[in-house]
Amino acid sequence: MDKIRRVLLVGGTHGNELTGIYLIRRFQHAPQLISRPSFETITLLSNLEAIAAGVRYVDQDMNRCCDRAHLELPEPVDYEVRRAQEINRRFGPSGSTPADVILDIHSTTSNMGMTLILDDHHPFKLRLAAALSAQQPDLRIYSSVNSGRQQDALRSLGRFGICLEVGPVAQGVLQADLFQRTEALVQQILDVLNQQNRDEPLPTVQPVTTQPVTTQPVTTQPVTTQPVTMQPLTVYQYLGTMPYPRDTEGQITAMIHPHLQGRDYESLNPGDPIFLSLTGETLLYTGETVVFPVFINEAAYYEKDIAMVLTQRHDLQVDFAETL
Amino acid sequence: MDKIRRVLLVGGTHGNELTGIYLIRRFQHAPQLISRPSFETITLLSNLEAIAAGVRYVDQDMNRCCDRAHLELPEPVDYEVRRAQEINRRFGPSGSTPADVILDIHSTTSNMGMTLILDDHHPFKLRLAAALSAQQPDLRIYSSVNSGRQQDALRSLGRFGICLEVGPVAQGVLQADLFQRTEALVQQILDVLNQQNRDEPLPTVQPVTTQPVTTQPVTTQPVTTQPVTMQPLTVYQYLGTMPYPRDTEGQITAMIHPHLQGRDYESLNPGDPIFLSLTGETLLYTGETVVFPVFINEAAYYEKDIAMVLTQRHDLQVDFAETL
Secondary structure, three states: OOOOOEEEEEEOOOOOOHHHHHHHHHHHHOHHHHOEOOEEEEEEEOOHHHHHHOOOOOOOOHHHOOOHHHHOOOOOOOHHHHHHHHHHHHHOOOOOOOOOEEEEEEEOOOOOEEEEEEOOOOHHHHHHHHHHHHHOOOOEEEEOOOOOHHHHOHHHHOOEEEEEEEEOOOOOOOOHHHHHHHHHHHHHHHHHHHHHHOOOOOOOOOOOEEOOOOOOOOOOOOOOOOEEOEEEEEEEEEEEEEOOOEOOOOOEOEEEOOOOOOOOOOOEOOOOEEEEEOOOOEEEOOOOOOEEEEOOOOHHHOOOOOOEEEEEEEEEEEEOOOOO | OOOOOEEEEEEOOOOOOHHHHHHHHHHHHOHHHHOEOOEEEEEEEOOHHHHHHOOOOOOOOHHHOOOHHHHOOOOOOOHHHHHHHHHHHHHOOOOOOOOOEEEEEEEOOOOOEEEEEEOOOOHHHHHHHHHHHHHOOOOEEEEOOOOOHHHHOHHHHOOEEEEEEEEOOOOOOOOHHHHHHHHHHHHHHHHHHHHHHOOOOOOOOOOOEEOOOOOOOOOOOOOOOOEEOEEEEEEEEEEEEEOOOEOOOOOEOEEEOOOOOOOOOOOEOOOOEEEEEOOOOEEEOOOOOOEEEEOOOOHHHOOOOOOEEEEEEEEEEEEOOOOO
């Protein structure tokens, strides 16, 4: 696989998510923090008008309009579409300076902690996720395969798109502890990308194991002597979304149940409380299987009618033998 | 003093503060919850367009445009001013159905817990605050005298204006635990108003004391035999606001220090950390007196350049002998 030559760090795809915006500003003032020997690191504030206005978006959600249909619109009116086209002309696959990795930094009102979002299970991304998890066991990996993000998110403009979600933090608020944890995670990501690029050993939780010596007679086939190691990785994979209960006029009639609030990445079992209606009734989860809700009570998802995203938990083994 | 005849409960003065909005909707569907024998209770969603758009305001902050200047503007263009005039024509002092009490329900991203805001120290309001504190020791009383709120806030349209601030909760989020606590507090307020109206004893923390029997010879002057009690009340009184550090271009260069985040109503001493700059330096509080910050890191105050509001703590004694 080709090496990573250019990494694009992005903030402000949603203009009211201040963690990424101020982190990018910090990096722009101190570029040495994000410089690594084996690739170029560039920073970008993406949705400039939304940032200036302190809102999620001006005309439409920038993280849903980077698909082919929007990118090929002639003379678009909406600011976000014009800006997406501009970013694609610079950093897209056929751009002037194409980005190998786009790391888009978001924040959420949900209790997502430090979450890495992968839109596909490319071995390169799984190795990155497993290496980061080895260093930071409380890192969560959310896999959005089938959610549509890999077609229309801003990060989809890069060869490898990755998203950070950090929370809980209110929209329009800069919170120092999350800011510092996000910066530390970005630094670790850049370090691992640099290690992958240089074929250096990645951080592991399990000791590196050598392949068992074969007892078969030596043949002319070359015997692999390279150390290999299978590293554990827990991935929470998108299943679907859960809407809010509504009345006939479309008004929300129930809130996230207090027992579920803040319980992102915890198991939700059949019969568990899920909503509390405005009239005081508890509504139970009627699904038949255990799921793991994430993005519980995300402010920006009210308009998308998403009370939470349901995921399935998978425990994978990632092969560290292959390197870039 | 005249009795309270009409109480107006308001939500949605800021369209992205969902606690008040959904609480008013709940009361509109179940008016028996807020009905009390001695007065009429009415509900109002104030900033309808901002509620529909899910934003704080459409044209300007509705809670800053209820002053005389705005109310007397002929043919105003801004939605909030038109709406303020409409509300004033109904519930203002010369309105068709004037409100004796306006209780405006707000929420905040700051850790304000359950806060009652008084814009003046009218004995009626102090008794209400002390009676509520007797029932709910973690209730906080913030006094905004001299902050300008008593001239331009929506609640200033009532004979007695009172504000609830509940937090922390993100803008655009409905959080069940705070919703329930806010409802309980509104119920208590209505109960105390009803008790005041009917000259019933108010909830106290200290036993009711009878005035000492006079040892002077009986005269023709009537001797007061009414029980009196002085009740304690802690009030956090507005001193001024603290802006964010900024660079020459007006960009914010520091965040609320992690040690201060969430410490609303706690003492801030000279030399305590107050900001953490984006370059990692800790900035200290350079004031010479102990203060009590509130509204720390409120999302909506970034545009007003308020990092926090500084208050002074006063321990008062409130006379429960006087009743309505």
